Amino acid sequence: MVITGVGLTSPNGDDLQQYRSNLLNGVSGVVNYSIRHVGETLAGVCNFDPLRHQKRKEARRGTRAGAVSIYCAREALKDAGLAAESTHIGGHARDRVGVYIGITEHGNVETETQIHEVAQYGFDLSFWSHHHNPRTVANNPAGETTLNLGITGPGYCLGGACAAGNLGLIHGLQMLQLGIVDLALAGGVSESIHTFGIFASFRAQGALAKHDEPARASRPFDKARNGIVVSEGGALFTLERLDDALARGAKIYGEVVGYYVNSDASDFVLPSSDGQEACMRGALASGGLAPEDIDILNTHATSTPQGDEVECEAIRRVFGASPATYVNNTKSFIGHAMGAAGALELAGNLPSFDDGLVHPTINVEELDPACEVRNLVLNEPVRPARVERVLNMSFGMLGINSAVVVERYRG
């Protein structure tokens, strides 16, 4: 199964080229941000134009997550050279195309907005919108995408907290393997910066980043890191069977050669080195790979004091004896894009197969000794001897872990 197209919107880029360029040049997408009840804070905000692919009425009726999904889906198809026609999508019958979108949560934005609205009218529920249910159902982002593109195959979301971006990709791959679909649009999205609750909850937990300079707030592995920068965004991939991609002469970004999903079963919010280690080893085993076969390990690290430390412990256990493996982090640029994180972070590393570079983790002024791992790429890109495989990790609350391995397609 191969990735042949990438559609994305990130706080520092609305296409892969711009995004990659900013990841290599140290350009952050974190800005000052204000949201009701919370007030001034920081966030990663996307600047894509929803009206590129939606009518104004469609955008008004739908959700932010729907708009992100539609944008990413259309851009992924375009990038893959697959035309969206009324009867076929990229030459495939509309019912043979699937949409699989990972989400951390969905519906909080709309629910908060409606409560805010009826509060203006003394909680008279005759002012509660009839749009509430279609906007808040868990399949909304995928469903809006099927409506926009006229896709009649399976389209739904996978709830996986902040591991969800990888889940979308993994599920799309499985549906291709099962023969359920012939083309999958798969990845993850997030609109979380539009719900005050997520900021308030991280703040209550002592896990919301603070910094006078927004671009320096998300700083995984740095000694002075103090929490998460919440971001929005999305990345969807076109996934196809290798034979189909070769038959049409498609550009192949990479082949998905391994994956694993597991659960810590240990805590609601605290991560576990044991669970993460098992996840990484599971992904390697699924592809018949050894740690030294991985050239880039993209970490999940969110810039929280404890989370980064726990992850680094797991990395040392698995990759401590692997001098070939370089370790980086994308959240240092874009913050934590929640359900989009896994997919966006994988997308940001796929160009390494072409440019041969490993993008760094930025904002590390003083490396926390507890976060020392071999070949951590600090602040500037490096060019290793080879880049053949990327392992992308994403973890989430309630102890869900996910890992995906993508390999350069060698033809």
Place this chain on the structure above:
Amino acid sequence: MSNEEVVIAVKDIIATIAPDEDLSGLALDVRLRDQIELDSMDFLDIVMELRKRYGVQVPEEDYMQLATLKGCVDYLGPKLAGKQLVQTAAR
């Protein structure tokens, strides 16, 4: 509110709900749904906006009264009497 203002009020609401539509040539006595793309959810939006902007409650059994602009004038005219015209749609 005059009859002309009732038409302006309703068209302003429709312009908010169906921003892609050209409302300049809407006929008074032809069903709105036969002239522009409006579905049942849009219609509920119109009822909601009347409630929010003017405090006018339209019970379900009266929805058909709003099928045309002329019907809107006849039905809403008395309810909007004395109310101030609200215009919010982007122009």
